[in-house]
Amino acid sequence: MLDWITNFLSSDIMTATPLLITALGAVYSERAGILNIGNEGLMLTGAFFGATVSWITGSAFVGAVAAMAAAMVLNLILAFFVITVKANQVVAGLAINTLASGLTVTLNRLIFGVSTTVPKIDVFDKVAIPGLCKIPVIGEAFFNQSLVVYLTYLLVPVLAFVLKRTNIGLKIRSVGEHPQACDTVGISVTGVRYGTMLFAGALAGLGGAFTSMGQLSFFVEDMVSGRGYMALAAVVFGNYTPVGVMGACLMFGAASALQYRLQTTATWIPYQFWIMLPYVITIIALCCYRKKSNRPACHGQAYAKM
Amino acid sequence: MAFLEMKHVSKYFGSVAANVDVNLSVEKGEIHALLGENGAGKSTLMNILYGMYAHSEGEIWLNGQPVRIKDPKDAIAKGIGMVHQHFMLIPALSVIENVVLGLKENKAVLDLKAAAREFSQMAERFGMELDPWAKVETLSVGAQQRVEILKALYRKASLLILDEPTAVLTPQEVKGLFHMLRQLTAEGLTIIFITHKLNEIMEVCDRCTILRLGRVVRTTAISDIQDKQELAALMVGSQVELLTQKPPAHPGDEVLRVEDLSYVDKRGIRALDQMSFSLRGGEILGVCGVDGNGQSELVRCITGLLKPASGSVRVCGADCTGADPRMILGQGVSHIPEDRHKMGMIREMTVNENLILMSYRTPECQKRGFLKWKDIRAHSQALCEQYNIKTPSVLERSGNLSGGNQQKMVVGRELDRRPRLLIAMHPDRGLDIGATKYIQRQIVAASQAGAGVLLVSTELDEILELSDRILVVFEGRMMGILDRSEATAERLGLMMAGARQSAG
Numbered sequence: 001m002l003d004w005i006t007n008f009l010s011s012d013i014m015t016a017t018p019l020l021i022t023a024l025g026a027v028y029s030e031r032a033g034i035l036n037i038g039n040e041g042l043m044l045t046g047a048f049f050g051a052t053v054s055w056i057t058g059s060a061f062v063g064a065v066a067a068m069a070a071a072m073v074l075n076l077i078l079a080f081f082v083i084t085v086k087a088n089q090v091v092a093g094l095a096i097n098t099l100a101s102g103l104t105v106t107l108n109r110l111i112f113g114v115s116t117t118v119p120k121i122d123v124f125d126k127v128a129i130p131g132l133c134k135i136p137v138i139g140e141a142f143f144n145q146s147l148v149v150y151l152t153y154l155l156v157p158v159l160a161f162v163l164k165r166t167n168i169g170l171k172i173r174s175v176g177e178h179p180q181a182c183d184t185v186g187i188s189v190t191g192v193r194y195g196t197m198l199f200a201g202a203l204a205g206l207g208g209a210f211t212s213m214g215q216l217s218f219f220v221e222d223m224v225s226g227r228g229y230m231a232l233a234a235v236v237f238g239n240y241t242p243v244g245v246m247g248a249c250l251m252f253g254a255a256s257a258l259q260y261r262l263q264t265t266a267t268w269i270p271y272q273f274w275i276m277l278p279y280v281i282t283i284i285a286l287c288c289y290r291k292k293s294n295r296p297a298c299h300g301q302a303y304a305k306m
Numbered sequence: 307m308a309f310l311e312m313k314h315v316s317k318y319f320g321s322v323a324a325n326v327d328v329n330l331s332v333e334k335g336e337i338h339a340l341l342g343e344n345g346a347g348k349s350t351l352m353n354i355l356y357g358m359y360a361h362s363e364g365e366i367w368l369n370g371q372p373v374r375i376k377d378p379k380d381a382i383a384k385g386i387g388m389v390h391q392h393f394m395l396i397p398a399l400s401v402i403e404n405v406v407l408g409l410k411e412n413k414a415v416l417d418l419k420a421a422a423r424e425f426s427q428m429a430e431r432f433g434m435e436l437d438p439w440a441k442v443e444t445l446s447v448g449a450q451q452r453v454e455i456l457k458a459l460y461r462k463a464s465l466l467i468l469d470e471p472t473a474v475l476t477p478q479e480v481k482g483l484f485h486m487l488r489q490l491t492a493e494g495l496t497i498i499f500i501t502h503k504l505n506e507i508m509e510v511c512d513r514c515t516i517l518r519l520g521r522v523v524r525t526t527a528i529s530d531i532q533d534k535q536e537l538a539a540l541m542v543g544s545q546v547e548l549l550t551q552k553p554p555a556h557p558g559d560e561v562l563r564v565e566d567l568s569y570v571d572k573r574g575i576r577a578l579d580q581m582s583f584s585l586r587g588g589e590i591l592g593v594c595g596v597d598g599n600g601q602s603e604l605v606r607c608i609t610g611l612l613k614p615a616s617g618s619v620r621v622c623g624a625d626c627t628g629a630d631p632r633m634i635l636g637q638g639v640s641h642i643p644e645d646r647h648k649m650g651m652i653r654e655m656t657v658n659e660n661l662i663l664m665s666y667r668t669p670e671c672q673k674r675g676f677l678k679w680k681d682i683r684a685h686s687q688a689l690c691e692q693y694n695i696k697t698p699s700v701l702e703r704s705g706n707l708s709g710g711n712q713q714k715m716v717v718g719r720e721l722d723r724r725p726r727l728l729i730a731m732h733p734d735r736g737l738d739i740g741a742t743k744y745i746q747r748q749i750v751a752a753s754q755a756g757a758g759v760l761l762v763s764t765e766l767d768e769i770l771e772l773s774d775r776i777l778v779v780f781e782g783r784m785m786g787i788l789d790r791s792e793a794t795a796e797r798l799g800l801m802m803a804g805a806r807q808s809a810g
Contacts, residue, residue, distance in 0.1 A: 177398050
């Protein structure tokens with residue numbers, strides 16, 4: 001039973017981490033007023049460039065940096081369309097997803113061909129924290145993970161503090177609520193929004209890289225399969241705060257972990273129903289959620305100066 | 307030497323001139339009024355000064371130095387502060403967060419506590435009580451305005467621009483504001499006060515620059531002005547009758563009876579609380595109160611756009627509680643809605659089409675489902691002449707008409723139906739004096755013809771001029787009904803702020 005709990009927790013963390021990394025970035029760009037449907041494409045791009053560059057260079061670190069850079073470039077393109085050109089944010093985001101999907105498939109086949117053997121790549125190694133990892137039940141689950149996992153959870157309080165207490169955090173929140181008011185006190189709405197998009201791009205890239213270099217150790221076409229959208233749902237469910245988002249992602253993670261276990265143990269119910277579980281829980285959770293929302297007032301709207 | 311000089315400033319939007327060769331000179335420590343009708347170019351001029359617009363031609367001199375103001379940041383750095391007509395505050399943030407937002411002195415990690423101390427001291431000095439930690443959305447409009455002024459002062463403004471600051475205040479709050487403005491000028495601040503209200507200029511301003519169609523008509527000391535009439539003539543360009551003549555009413559049968567009407571909105575707030583009153587034909591009942599105190603809900607409950615939580619509405623004896631709008635309008639009700647663009651007209655459609663929005667089902671307009679365009683056009687043309695609607699043709703897209711003509715179109719359509727009950731909400735909001743007076747005369751004429759009129763307005767002058775009786779609302783409750791003869795601006799002002807008066 002104790003083993004079962006350890007495995008369950010470990011699986012929860014592993015599933016939640018890529019969602020959380022991506023969602024943390026999205027909290028910032030969403031707070032600044034941009035609906036980033038393109039998250040899915042950003043993660044996919046990160047997954048591909050992470051695995052590929054890691055394979056080429058033999059370094060997971062270089063792979064991760066490449067994943068972040070690639071997703072930043074892609075998000076910069078999206079930012080140009082939704083901020084500067086003021087295109088519809090949903091349409092532009094979907095275009096980015098389509099682009100990323102096609103681009104990664106094409107490049108993948110160009111580089112690796114259509115082979116059945118999986119190339120061996122350098123992945124995010126697990127680093128056990130001495131002492132802590134020996135704690136019964138939770139030690140193995142929480143303190144024998146890769147550096148990216150530790151970093152992600154450390155980032156949660158840091159990002160919460162930045163958003164709530166710092167000058168740049170106040171600017172980001174204000175830009176999403178009332179861009180014109182920001183204009184009248186001399187804040188560059190465009191500048192702040194571009195900044196958050198670059199940041200969100202970097203984190204989504206890393207989140208994607210974690211799927212191909214942390215959860216798995218290779219790239220599969222369209223492997224992100226909805227995690228980008230789940231991250232967006234986590235932002236809403238976590239009420240646009242880093243800590244809330246962490247809770248939401250861990251809940252999704254727990255639902256998935258549970259689902260895997262029930263698939264093998266509760267076989268009298270068709271497994272397709274268990275696969276639905278995390279999504280059903282998400283929908284129910286979103287429906288029951290009635291607290292005052294931190295959703296910015298000017299969410300999803302481009303800002304045109306007078 | 308003047309503190310601020312704008313020399314030969316012009317601003318063009320495309321080929322449209324918003325300001326032409328404007329010269330404005332403001333002395334240190336004065337309250338300088340900028341007077342003009344809607345569209346005269348007051349706000350444009352001030353937005354140029356605040357760096358929101360770039361001017362096409364001309365120079366700005368501050369303290370004897372020519373300056374270039376390319377954005378609001380520049381303006382703030384040069385000591386210019388602006389309180390916009392629509393406040394530039396972020397409702398979801400606290401007062402102090404709003405105050406420090408965008409300050410270039412801000413450290414990476416904000417020290418809001420220190421800022422709040424400084425802010426509170428400043429507020430105290432001006433006799434204001436404001437909780438720096440309160441969310442802005444919880445503050446009254448008057449308090450939000452004080453936050454805006456303090457926000458500008460916190461940025462060390464020495465020149466304060468106020469854009470129509472009294473539009474959203476009760477008369478008592480206006481007094482408080484004026485008191486504060488005098489205190490500020492005593493401390494050496496200079497204030498530019500944008501308005502189209504003549505009383506206020508006579509009361510609080512030292513000098514006045516009058517704009518008309520983007521040009522300066524005159525700059526003058528208020529002491530050289532005889533009366534409001536003279537100011538109005540300068541503003542409009544011709545002599546205007548400031549008062550609408552309203553003969554005494556001869557009330558007929560009851561056309562509207564509202565009893566214990568309550569409405570609870572989506573947030574669970576009682577927007578209307580136990581309202582009871584009646585209105586007779588030939589009578590004008592003015593409903594006055596600060597915007598957002600239940601006026602919209604009252605009108606919408608009567609016209610069937612909202613379903614009341616309890617109580618009843620009877621129009622001409624028929625029970626119309628919660629009935630659908632078509633049934634209610636069928637009782638002889640005409641409605642001039644509060645926002646013509648959202649509720650009164652369809653901008654994308656022609657004048658012709660807009661004029662039949664209420665009557666397209668009648669035998670005069672259609673036969674077996676086909677519209678009789680020839681008859682309709684003739685009728686529309688007649689209406690345009692009768693109600694003085696200036697349009698190149700009845701086939702013009704109505705959105706292309708000026709605000710005044712759009713409103714005349716709505717008024718003409720509603721009055722053409724010979725209503726027994728006319729509900730008019732802000733019938734002349736945002737219109738120039740000429741159009742305002744025209745519409746007021748039409749409303750008076752309708753009441754003379756026997757219609758009962760429910761006139762909702764936030765302009766006290768209008769209410770006092772036109773009404774036979776005056777109903778005052780505050781937070782959805784009725785503060786009392788006064789007869790015109792016993793109503794004064796002071797008494798109404800107290801009631802609008804929540805003081806209950808015994809019904810007269």
